[in-house]
Amino acid sequence: MSTQLLVASRNAKKLQEMRRIIERAGIEGVTVVGLDEVPPFEEAPETGATFEDNAVAKARDAAAATGLPTVADDSGISVDALNGMPGVLSARWAGSARSDQANLELVLEQVADVPDERLGAQFVCATALVLTDGTEIVVRGVWPGTLVRKPRGTNGFGYDPIFVPDGETRTSAELLTEEKDAISHRGRALSLLLPHLRSLGDR
Numbered sequence: 001m002s003t004q005l006l007v008a009s010r011n012a013k014k015l016q017e018m019r020r021i022i023e024r025a026g027i028e029g030v031t032v033v034g035l036d037e038v039p040p041f042e043e044a045p046e047t048g049a050t051f052e053d054n055a056v057a058k059a060r061d062a063a064a065a066t067g068l069p070t071v072a073d074d075s076g077i078s079v080d081a082l083n084g085m086p087g088v089l090s091a092r093w094a095g096s097a098r099s100d101q102a103n104l105e106l107v108l109e110q111v112a113d114v115p116d117e118r119l120g121a122q123f124v125c126a127t128a129l130v131l132t133d134g135t136e137i138v139v140r141g142v143w144p145g146t147l148v149r150k151p152r153g154t155n156g157f158g159y160d161p162i163f164v165p166d167g168e169t170r171t172s173a174e175l176l177t178e179e180k181d182a183i184s185h186r187g188r189a190l191s192l193l194l195p196h197l198r199s200l201g202d203r
């Protein structure tokens with residue numbers, strides 16, 4: 001018998017990354033399911049002050065509604081010259097319409113007068129695992145880099161086309177999926193959760 005693990009994200013591209021990273025880790029006895037494979041439930045707005053708060057809330061709600069161990073992530077980009085914003089507001093930065101393009105353009109507009117040497121930024125991902133016995137584990141992955149003023153690349157999603165990871169010349173939208181997974185904020189956070197996910201398969 002395989003244990004089902006719910007990955008609770010409404011963002012198709014994020015879900016794809018999470019699924020891929022977990023599945024490529026080859027965890028025995030665990031089958032990943034998405035929100036479209038479980039009955040619908042009420043989803044609370046993401047009002048937390050931190051990535052961790054939001055990640056735990058998303059995972060807790062989904063686990064309570066489905067009875068399945070659940071992983072959720074809350075993530076975003078933190079721009080040094082913007083005092084860490086958009087941060088937890090990354091998904092709604094340009095308003096509630098939730099357009100990746102509009103969000104990224106607004107950030108570029110806001111750094112228009114910032115000198116190149118101060119374009120530091122980091123992707124942050126808090127990932128929470130909530131188990132059916134109520135256990136909650138939350139970890140954080142950080143991916144430091146620099147913004148570029150002209151979007152490049154078509155892989156990934158969100159702010160990927162304007163972010164060049166430290167040690168790279170390509171934007172994260174120009175990295176191959178496996179390359180991004182291996183070093184990204186999401187990849188780092190999920191790798192910290194892997195031991196817990198593996199023990200799920202032993203139950």
Ligand SMILES: O=P(O)(O)OP(=O)(O)OP(=O)(O)OC[C@H]1O[C@@H](n2cnc3c(O)ncnc32)[C@H](O)[C@@H]1O
Binds near residue numbers: 010
């Ligand atoms: O909450 P769920 O349903 O998981 O999906 P979401 O897209 O709303 O996810 P978040 O609330 O965590 O918001 C994340 C924001 O940060 C951006 N983001 C997160 N990870 C990213 C990545 O790997 N590359 C580019 N942008 C990313 C993403 O585009 C969103 O604007």
Ligand SMILES: [Mg+2]
Binds near residue numbers: 046091
């Ligand atoms: Mg969200």
